[in-house]
Amino acid sequence: AKKELPEHFRGYKHVWVFVELERGVVHPVSWELLGAGRKLADQLKVDLAAVVLGAPGEGTRNAIQEAFYHGADLAYLVEDPILSDYRNEPFSKAVTQLVNTHKPEILLLGATTLGRDLAGSVATTLLTGLTADCTELAVDGDGSLAATRPTFGGSLLCTIYTLNYRPQMATVRPRQLPTPARDATRTGRVVEFKPDLDEDKIITKLLKFIPDRESAKSNLAFADVVVAGGLGLQSAENYQLVRNLASVLGAEFGGSRPLVQKGWITSDRQIGQTGKTIRPKLYIAAGISGAIQHRVGVEGADCIVAINTDKNAPIFDFAHVGIVTDAIRLLPALTEAFRQRLSPENADRLAG
């Protein structure tokens, strides 16, 4: 239960978002967090600050600019060549020192490989609470952060508080929250911070960075249209029907978890609780039953279309448009209908 906040925590104010900048590129979850942070800061009537760590250069300056466009009032900037690639030692040191100096009441990070690696270290050093993988953030009546996360594979939700410690920390999965509108007229102030960092004292060295092959990258999480298949397709050959439709739509393709286990698709194309969360404008699910672990990954879609032979399949409880029919028969027709409707003049070329 809530006690009177200890004296030494009373000066902790403002909402901070860690902007995940790596190799000059910002992870888009940072903007999603700024959108959520903006609402929290407005409710608490405090500032929203972006925390930007990176090597000196254009990438870092751009990140700050974009942070303002996405809602930050100010940016704490730590600029040092040591920070060009993520390593736990210098990043956790810099963030911890920054928190101890400027004292935020809320600190949010993305639940990415970087964010999860960093958040656990920072929270343990600060001896504060950290709520993982939140799907919703709110401020309750007395100004505490109410962080809600799924439990037991999404079948239940729980709301977690860090009442008596500061900062209140949380991580949020990419694509769980909407990206705020970008407003290029916004500006903010930059506060530079120089933590005590020394390359000679950092033991872990980066020998090499091997970028993923462009062709191997799936852009599922950020695609506008996603077509997915499930076990109802019955064979890897039939799964090709999903790829055909995706190709005509310029969409990404994915599937339910069993398809990964069967080897029909690679694991980076799994959608759901233990795969990717997606927020497309249109999601077409063929032969997917709509188990809760799948549902939590797709509920952010604007329009969900479900094709299933079972009218009682749970997917119809959260789809917007449904049809009870055989997906294996319907998919080729759907592909053809879209082809004609969307780009009649290209029909011949696409057919080739």
Added chain:
Amino acid sequence: MKILVCIKQVPDSAQIRVHPVTNTIMRQGVPTIINPYDLFSLEEALKLRDKFGGEVTVLTMGPPMAENALRKTLAIGADRAILLTDRFFAGADTLATTYALAQAIRKIQKTWGDLDLVFTGKQTIDGDTAQVGPGVAKRLDLLQLTYVSKIVEADAEKREVVIERRAEGGTQVLKTKMPCLIAMLEGTNEVRRGSISDSLRAARAEIITWSAKDAEIEDLTKCGLKGSPTIVKKVFAPTPRTERAAFVEPGKTAGESADAILEAIFKRHPALKEDMTKLASGF
């Protein structure tokens, strides 16, 4: 090489059911398993031991029945298993968990000598926070390597480790010093079955059981619910969408059905048509 592996016993989530009326979790009769992610770390630890000699100790904090999970790790090939169990640990969040685990690891080093490597799983399938590895590393001042897809080199003489680590958009190749903490990525190795002699040994082996006192954990206010800064305020079921899908009647032919679906989509989201036309033509 002296290696420690942290494991957690978890409910087999594939079999968890939520009570349809009360919305509480029905744990009764749900079998428990070793957290599947921990097995990839255990396997990597055993591989290193087989190559360099030394021993693999397995540690878990949990209720007395977590002994079963530990016994399984002995059957797979671990050398020693320690169960940290005490009512003071109940209700621990990750900060309190890492306090107890770190204290126990200190005691392990005092008893059997300094560790070269500590392994944890990537995350669990129940709490699923991925916070315990980084927390333990921080408390013991170990260098930390998470999401490791490959141990390229581990040199006990030079006390150096080179690993490959999954990062956003690529793979980092990192070099660091022992002692360090490693969390393996799933699917990075083939977990062994364990030999018949190991399973015979495991059946009779003693599981070392430590209370808080045995592990020389002095500050009980840092353990369990008391030592947890996070407070679970409420657990609830997601509000179901009230409206079901608008059903499209299947036509006589698949083509008619397809046209009907397109109609329904564009009626619902008129803006989609323009967006999709652009997308389809490759812009």
